[in-house]
Amino acid sequence: MSSADKIKLDGMATGAAVRKPVNSTPAANAVGVSTMITLSANTYYSLYGIAQSAAQFQVSTVADFSSTVRDTTLGAVTSWAVSPALSLSTQYYWRVRYKDAENTWSDWSSPTLFTTGAALITAPTLTSPAAGATNVIETPPLAL
Numbered sequence: 406m407s408s409a410d411k412i413k414l415d416g417m418a419t420g421a422a423v424r425k426p427v428n429s430t431p432a433a434n435a436v437g438v439s440t441m442i443t444l445s446a447n448t449y450y451s452l453y454g455i456a457q458s459a460a461q462f463q464v465s466t467v468a469d470f471s472s473t474v475r476d477t478t479l480g481a482v483t484s485w486a487v488s489p490a491l492s493l494s495t496q497y498y499w500r501v502r503y504k505d506a507e508n509t510w511s512d513w514s515s516p517t518l519f520t521t522g523a524a525l526i527t528a529p530t531l532t533s534p535a536a537g538a539t540n541v542i543e544t545p546p547l548a549l
Contacts, residue, residue: 426447426503426511433519434519443485446483493522498517
């Protein structure tokens with residue numbers, strides 16, 4: 406069947422028979438996301454039982470992916486720990502596609518928007534001993 410003859414059915418092109426991935430984490434519109442995020446999608450599925458051979462992940466600051474900040478192709482995986490880390494306080498879109506052992510790619514997943522957090526680590530707040538406390542032992546227990 407030529408690519409022109411492929412028919413879309415339940416998220417699959419019958420000629421390709423590799424189901425379009427669905428992004429799972431981070432969730433759509435998530436905020437405060439770690440700059441060292443792991444992107445995850447649903448399990449690979451081939452209508453004809455053909456094994457997965459690759460996954461391609463893309464991260465972009467624009468919804469149409471006309472430019473990307475990360476673009477990587479890996480083996481038969483459904484998640485990727487983004488490396489190097491992303492920038493703080495930035496909106497990103499991500500998507501993924503799968504390839505089967507016959508070199509047929511699925512459609513891209515629908516882009517998912519997320520925003521990284523403003524700080525990597527929140528400074529702890531000391532609650533004990535209280536500021537200005539007197540008669541405190543030399544090595545007091547500290548509480549956060």
